[in-house]
Each structure stands twice: as C-alpha cells, then as structure tokens.
Amino acid sequence: MAKNKILILFSHPLFEKSHANKALVENIPHSENITFHDLYEEYPNFDIDVKHEQVLLSQHDIIIWHHPMYWYSCPPLMKQWIDMVLEHNWAYGKKGKALQDKIIFQVITTGGDKENYCETGSDRYSIVELLEPFNQTAKVCNMLYLPPFVVHGTHNMAKEDYEKNGVVYGYLLDYLENNDLDSDTILQYHYLNEWFATIQV
Secondary structure, X not given: OOOOOEEEEEOOOOHHHOHHHHXXXXXXXXXXXXXXXXXXXXXXXXXXOHHXXXXXXXOOOEEEEEEEOEOOEOOHHHHHHHHHHOOEOOOEOOOOOOOOOOEXXXXXXXOOOHHHOOOOXXXXXXXHHHXXXXXXXXXXXXXXXXXXXXXXXXXXXXXXXXXXXXXXXXXXXXXXXXXXXXXXXXXXXXXXXXXXXXXXX
C-alpha cells in the first residue's frame, strides 16, 4: 500500500520549557512522509502564509494539531492558523472540498491528571468534551476527526515518564504512516492512546 503522508502542525509558545513536548518531538520518526511544522518557529510575528499552509495541507493525508492544553483550548497562534487557513470555499462551503476525507486528530499535553477531567473532577469536563469545537471544525471541513493522543500529568512526571510517552508517540506515527486505519474501531475509544495500546499487544 502507499504510505500515508503526515503533517504535524506543532504549536507551543514555550517549547523550550516543555519536557513532555520535547520528548514527543524527539521521537518523531525521520521519514520523507512525515513533516514536522513548528508554527511558532515559522511565524514568530503571527504573519501566517495562508497559501503556503494550504499547499502543505493538500500534500498530506493525516493532519495532527499538536499543542499543549492552554485554558481548555489551544495556544493563540494555532487558533489564528485555524481562523485564517481554513478559508471559506477552500476548506468548507459549497466549493470547499480541499480537505475532504483527510484524517485529523490532536496531540495534547496537559499538566492536569486524567481523573481531573470529568464531571466530578476539578476541570468539570472530559478532554473529549473540551475539544468538541475542534471536532466540529473538522466536520465542517469534511475531515475525519479521530480521538486525541493525550499526555496527562506532565507537571508531575519523572524523566522516564516523558521518555516513555515519547516512544509511544513515535511508534504511533510509524504505524499511522505504514497502515490503513480502521476508523470505526478507533472511534470507539476516547483516546488514541487507548486504541493504540490494543494494537501493540
């Protein structure tokens, strides 16, 4: 089968201080089919080249929004990217079919523990519920939105925990590059991590 081309749209305004994201990024496989695109490095002044971004999207099969959870959403540059790049009659609307049937999901890091993200927890909502605006954005653009890959509790991790999550992320990307995905099965899980754990058994 033809390999899947993966575009990682990475957005972290304080990347140099994030042990968790450093471990994830360091484990991205070196492959001509995987493009790592650091938005804060590319656009430090928030001057997004919309046409360039649209070309990148058109060249890839799987899109990843990779970012920390910032106030239950994404960092400001990623929000601006969504606002500007996903144009009417390109990404959505009657003529907007450029992203149709592409796969998209999020890679999220959060300092909070998983048990905090529920109705009775301190954050009141699950990660999946908080990410619903991204899911809806993907649906409006006729994309297939998969559950997120989430790394919880990053503020309390030991070095080996960062590295362990990084290794799993690397294996996941390698799998996504080289396999057809059964989306119906994946969508039965809340987190992509949980689905991928069944693949690794």
